[in-house]
Amino acid sequence: MAELREIVHRIRSKNAGPFWITIDIFCDSPDVLARVAAALPVERVAGHLRLDASHLKRFEMPTLNVLKFSFPRPHPQGSLRDRDMHGAQVALLLESLEV
Amino acid sequence: MMPTRVLVPSGVLGLGFDPAALARGVAAGPDIIAIDGGSTDSGPFYLGTGTSKYSRSVCRDEWRYLLEARAAAGVPLVIGSCGTCGSASAVDWMYEITCELVAELGQSLRVARLYSDVPIDEFRRARDAGRLSPLDPAPVIDDAALAGMTNIVALAGAEQIQAAIGTGADVVLAGRTTDTATIAALPLARGMHAGAAWHGAKIAECGAFCTTRPASGVIMVSFDETGFTVTPMGDGARCTPQSVAAHMLYENSDPWILHEPGGHLDVTAASYTEATQDGVRVEGAVWVEARDYGVKLEGARLAGYQTMMLAVIRDPRYVEAVADWAERLLAHCRELIAASLGLLDDTYNIELRLIGVDSALGGLERDHGSPVEVGVMLLITAASQAVASEIAALINPHLLHYPLTDDEPMPTFAFPVSPVHSDRGAVYEFALNHVLSLSDPMDGFRLRVDEVGHG
Numbered sequence: 001m002a003e004l005r006e007i008v009h010r011i012r013s014k015n016a017g018p019f020w021i022t023i024d025i026f027c028d029s030p031d032v033l034a035r036v037a038a039a040l041p042v043e044r045v046a047g048h049l050r051l052d053a054s055h056l057k058r059f060e061m062p063t064l065n066v067l068k069f070s071f072p073r074p075h076p077q078g079s080l081r082d083r084d085m086h087g088a089q090v091a092l093l094l095e096s097l098e099v
Numbered sequence: 100m101m102p103t104r105v106l107v108p109s110g111v112l113g114l115g116f117d118p119a120a121l122a123r124g125v126a127a128g129p130d131i132i133a134i135d136g137g138s139t140d141s142g143p144f145y146l147g148t149g150t151s152k153y154s155r156s157v158c159r160d161e162w163r164y165l166l167e168a169r170a171a172a173g174v175p176l177v178i179g180s181c182g183t184c185g186s187a188s189a190v191d192w193m194y195e196i197t198c199e200l201v202a203e204l205g206q207s208l209r210v211a212r213l214y215s216d217v218p219i220d221e222f223r224r225a226r227d228a229g230r231l232s233p234l235d236p237a238p239v240i241d242d243a244a245l246a247g248m249t250n251i252v253a254l255a256g257a258e259q260i261q262a263a264i265g266t267g268a269d270v271v272l273a274g275r276t277t278d279t280a281t282i283a284a285l286p287l288a289r290g291m292h293a294g295a296a297w298h299g300a301k302i303a304e305c306g307a308f309c310t311t312r313p314a315s316g317v318i319m320v321s322f323d324e325t326g327f328t329v330t331p332m333g334d335g336a337r338c339t340p341q342s343v344a345a346h347m348l349y350e351n352s353d354p355w356i357l358h359e360p361g362g363h364l365d366v367t368a369a370s371y372t373e374a375t376q377d378g379v380r381v382e383g384a385v386w387v388e389a390r391d392y393g394v395k396l397e398g399a400r401l402a403g404y405q406t407m408m409l410a411v412i413r414d415p416r417y418v419e420a421v422a423d424w425a426e427r428l429l430a431h432c433r434e435l436i437a438a439s440l441g442l443l444d445d446t447y448n449i450e451l452r453l454i455g456v457d458s459a460l461g462g463l464e465r466d467h468g469s470p471v472e473v474g475v476m477l478l479i480t481a482a483s484q485a486v487a488s489e490i491a492a493l494i495n496p497h498l499l500h501y502p503l504t505d506d507e508p509m510p511t512f513a514f515p516v517s518p519v520h521s522d523r524g525a526v527y528e529f530a531l532n533h534v535l536s537l538s539d540p541m542d543g544f545r546l547r548v549d550e551v552g553h554g
Binding site (some may be wrong): 057065078080092093 | 462531
């Protein structure tokens with residue numbers, strides 16, 4: 001077992017418009033992508049992000065060795081309750097996941 | 100058929116680019132220079148107020164370079180989403196800067212302004228006529244939400260930019276535009292491959308972000324009848340199949356599909372190969388035309404007026420129990436506000452954020468270490484600045500001295516500034532995520548053409 005951050009190249013998140021956030025997990029090889037993809041099914045990631053699993057979109061991109069997740073923001077970007085205008089910190093939540 | 104070459108100087112005006120790379124791009128003979136002027140990424144304040152996030156002097160300096168590059172290349176220069184938010188006021192702000200520079204440079208230009216604003220009355224009529232479709236998730240747009248709406252803009256696509264270029268303009272200053280439309284417009288008008296036009300535009304929308312050296316800014320995209328080639332202009336910058344393909348992911352919730360006015364782009368079957376020494380060749384994207392023509396809307400509404408206060412807790416006993424302390428303080432504040440000001444809970448908003456504990460992620464935070472100090476940020480939002488300030492004044496002594504329990508000496512926390520409260524003025528929120536269907540792409544968009552610097 002390892003933490004996600006130890007085996008992938010980069011994890012980033014960003015707004016995808018004011019109402020969505022997207023997380024990109026860059027793996028360096030098909031083997032790492034396969035391992036990460038197997039360890040991160042929708043249900044597990046949704047649970048970790050405290051989301052309804054039906055709201056989490058998941059994309060495997062073998063040509064880029066990328067696993068991508070997108071989900072509606074809990075609070076619209078920049079609204080009163082929002083704490084992270086660019087949605088760039090939420091990716092850090094996944095870094096310590098055991099894979 | 101000759102290819103159509105689009106020179107993209109930077110991801111956004113105000114972000115900077117390498118002048119030498121721009122000169123290299125001009126020398127390579129572009130057919131058009133296209134740059135983005137904004138986005139929603141900086142938050143609702145800019146659309147709410149119709150103002151620019153970027154410094155006027157920086158935008159002016161960069162725009163001067165681009166006007167000179169335009170003159171040297173002898174091609175149109177197009178900027179989309181003027182002044183961050185693309186409201187009419189932001190388009191006119193760019194126009195004012197352009198007029199100043201034209202006078203300084205001694206140029207004579209035909210300048211087209213494309214306005215994307217949707218007046219509230221027109222929006223209401225469109226809503227009532229059923230021309231509005233919600234995207235997911237869509238805020239509710241009842242009359243209360245509409246009452247506070249300050250600016251609504253429609254995101255122009257290639258058709259409206261083509262109309263602006265079609266006026267014979269040397270410079271097009273466009274209101275809110277999709278990130279891709281200014282780049283895709285000319286290749287589409289000249290009959291280049293439609294899938295490639297939109298795909299290349301998406302890859303190029305952030306300038307050199309799709310290269311190995313994002314800060315170099317400038318790239319050239321050459322569109323033809325089967326695909327496109329993207330080439331960096333910056334010294335030492337390279338495009339690789341990975342750096343190019345990866346940009347489809349950026350700020351995009353679906354990495355294969357991109358919705359645009361009039362249809363969508365599907366890149367599922369796209370291929371990326373090394374072409375020239377530094378460039379990448381892309382083919383295989385597909386443009387799928389929609390049955391109805393629709394444009395996405397953005398709207399910002401007033402969320403209230405805000406006052407902020409910040410205190411710092413250093414006492415280890417308080418730091419250790421800060422979550423309980425914060426909860427008790429907040430409840431105490433609500434009681435004070437009700438008792439002293441007679442305000443009901445739903446007429447104002449007060450939030451306490453613990454800086455150094457969970458301030459970025461809130462309830463999602465998993466790591467709780469042992470901070471030696473905690474910032475306590477209070478955000479008070481009310482229907483007027485006077486009320487928000489009054490609430491802050493009421494809370495101020497309690498934020499300074501609130502004890503952990505009732506039976507202990509009164510603590511005093513650190514206030515880093517005087518006055519401890521800052522009135523932040525009006526705050527806004529994004530209030531639309533909808534598509535407006537149009538019978539003609541120019542419906543609601545407005546073009547104005549001026550001869551600037553003539554005589």
